Amino acid sequence: MNHPSNIGFIGAGRMGGPMVRRLVAAGHRVHAVGRTADKRRELAETGAHPSAGIAEIGVGADVVIVCVFTDEQVRRVCLGTYLIPAMSPGATLVVHTTGSPRTVEAVAEHAARRGVDVVDAAVSGGPHDIADGRLTLFVGGADAAVARVRPVLATYADPILPVGSLGNGRRVKLLNNAAFAAQIGVLTEIVRLAGRLGIDESTLLRALPHGSATSRALTGAAARGSVTAFVAAVDDFLTKDVAVVREVLAELDADLGHLTPLLGDHAP
Template identity: 30%
Template sequence: MEKIGFVGVGLMGHGMAANILAAGYPLTVIAHRNRAPVDDLVAKGATEAKDLAALARACDIVHICAPGSPQVEGIVDVLVAEMAEGGIVVDCSTSNPVSTEAQAARLAAKGIGWVDAPLGGTPVQAEAGELAAMVGAEPEVFARIEPVLKTWAGTIAHVGGPADGHRMKLLNNFLAMGYGALYAEALALAEKTGLGTRTFDSVIRGSRMDCGFYQTFMGYAVEGNREAHKFTLTNALKDMTYLSAMAGGAQVSNPMGAAIRNSYALAVNTGGDGGEDYVPHLVDFIARANGIDRD
C-alpha cells in the first residue's frame, strides 16, 4: 500500500489521519505544538517522524493541513528536496491559487505530483470521514490519489487541474463567510429594533432561508455554544484576502467580497483572537460596533 505522511494533525487533520490509518495505510505523522493528536495517532499505530525531512523520505504521499500559503510553501521547501520521484503532495489547506500553481510547478520539475484538496466540513465530519474535498489534480494523479481521499472524504469533486481545487474552495468560503457576515448584521438590526435574536431565529429556522451553516452559526448566537462552528475569524479573514487577490488577478469586480472581508477585518483588529474566537462570534463584534450589549 502507499505509505502516507500527514503534516498538520490539528482540528481537521487528526480525524483525517485517523481515517487513513483505520483504512490500513501505513501512516507517518509529525508533531507541531500540540502533542495530544500525535500521541493518539501513534497509539493507534502511526509512526512519528523526528522531522519533516524524515517524513518526506519515508512516504509516497504527503498530506498537508496548514493555516495558509506561507506555511505550505515552507513545508514544500523540504518536501521538494527530500521526497522521491513519483511521490505526491496533497495540500488540504485553503491556499492562494497563485502560490499553489508555483508549488505544483516546483514539484513537477522534480517528478513529484501535486493535488490541492481543500476541505468542506467540520472537525466532527473529519473524525467521521465525511468531509467534502474539492480537488485540483491532473487526471492520472487523481486516479492514484482517489482511493486515499475516499478514506476521509464522503464527497469528492474533481474540479480541474492544479490550483482549481483552491479556486473552488475560495468561492465556497466566499459564500460561507458571506452568510456569517449577513447573519451578524441581521441580528444586530434585530436587536436594535427590538425584535431580538430569538424572534429572528423563530422565523428563519425551518424556512427557505435556513441551511446547515445557519444552524451552526445560530448554535452560538442563540444557544451559546462557543464551539458550534470551529473556524476562526483569523482564517475567515485570510480566506477573504485570498479571494480578493483571486478576483484582482481575474480583473473581476468583487464589491461583496470586499464588504465581507471588512466585517472579519473589523473583528480580528478589534480583539478577535484567532485561537479562541470563531466565525459565529462575529455576531458579538458587529453588535458591539453598533452599541449593542449581547450579554
C-alpha cells in the same frame, strides 16, 4: 491504490489529527510529523508512526498530505525543506491548505522536477465531518493524479469533487468562503432588523433554519445561540481566506464588487 498505502502526513492538528486517525483505522501506514515529544506520543497512540523531521516523511511515501494552516507554512514545508527531494518519482503530494493558487502552482513546478504529482484538495467542513468520513473536498489536478489518491482521500472525505486543473480546488474554496462570509453578513443584518421588529435573536435563530432562509451560516449560528458566538468560532480561518480572495482578485485587477458590504469585518 486500493491496497494499504504508505502515507506521509504534515499538519496533524485540529483538522489533520482526525484525518490521521481515519487513515490509520483504514489500514494505511501513516508516518506523521510531530514537532514536540508530547505530539509524537499522541500520534503514536493513534497507531501512526511519529517523526520529528519533515524530509524523512517523504521517503518511501506513496502519498504525502500537507494540512497546515497558512500559505507561508505550505511554502516553508514544500519549498523550504528536503520533503519533495526525498519523495520518489511517481509519488503524489496532496495540499489541503486554503490559500493562493499561485502557491500550489509553485509547489507543483518544484515537484515536477522530481517526478512528483501535486493535487490541490481544498477542504470544506470541520473535525466532526472528518471523524464521520464526510468532509467535502474541492480537488484540482491532473485526472490521473486525482484518481490515484482518491481511495486515500475517501478514507475521510465524501464528496470528493474534481473541479478542474491544479489551483482550481483553492479557487473554488475561496469562492465558497466568500459566499459563506457574505451569508454571515446578511444574517447579521437580519438579526439587527429583527431587533427593530421586537423579535429577539434566539427566537429568530430557532425559527429561520426551518424556512427558505436556511444556510450553513444560519444553522451554525443557531447551534451556538447567536451570530456573535458563531463568528467567534470561524473568524480566524474566514478572515484569512477572505483576505486571500482579495489578494487573488487584486492580481487579476478585479474586486469583490457587490459582495464587499456583505463581508463586513471579513474584508480587511
